[in-house]
Amino acid sequence: MEFFQPWHIIIVVGLALLFFGGKKLPELGKGLGEGLKGFKEGMKGITGDDTPKPPDNAQTTAHAVTPKPETPVEPLK
Numbered sequence: 257m258e259f260f261q262p263w264h265i266i267i268v269v270g271l272a273l274l275f276f277g278g279k280k281l282p283e284l285g286k287g288l289g290e291g292l293k294g295f296k297e298g299m300k301g302i303t304g305d306d307t308p309k310p311p312d313n314a315q316t317t318a319h320a321v322t323p324k325p326e327t328p329v330e331p332l333k
Contacts, residue, residue, distance in 0.1 A: 276284060 272281060
């Protein structure tokens with residue numbers, strides 16, 4: 257037996273229409289969406305997901321660094 261069946265959703269939508277009415281539901285949905293968006297943006301700072309990811313097609317190559325040749329150091333007089 258499934259947890260959610262199609263008639264469960266129909267009952268929930270019917271009750272929401274009954275309690276809030278047709279005009280109030282879009283406003284509630286918009287507010288809920290904005291709240292979830294704000295929560296998601298707030299969580300980015302906590303989890304460290306705020307660093308931008310490079311595009312998949314970008315080629316990343318490491319640059320080789322050649323060390324300078326050592327020069328002899330003269331003692332101070």
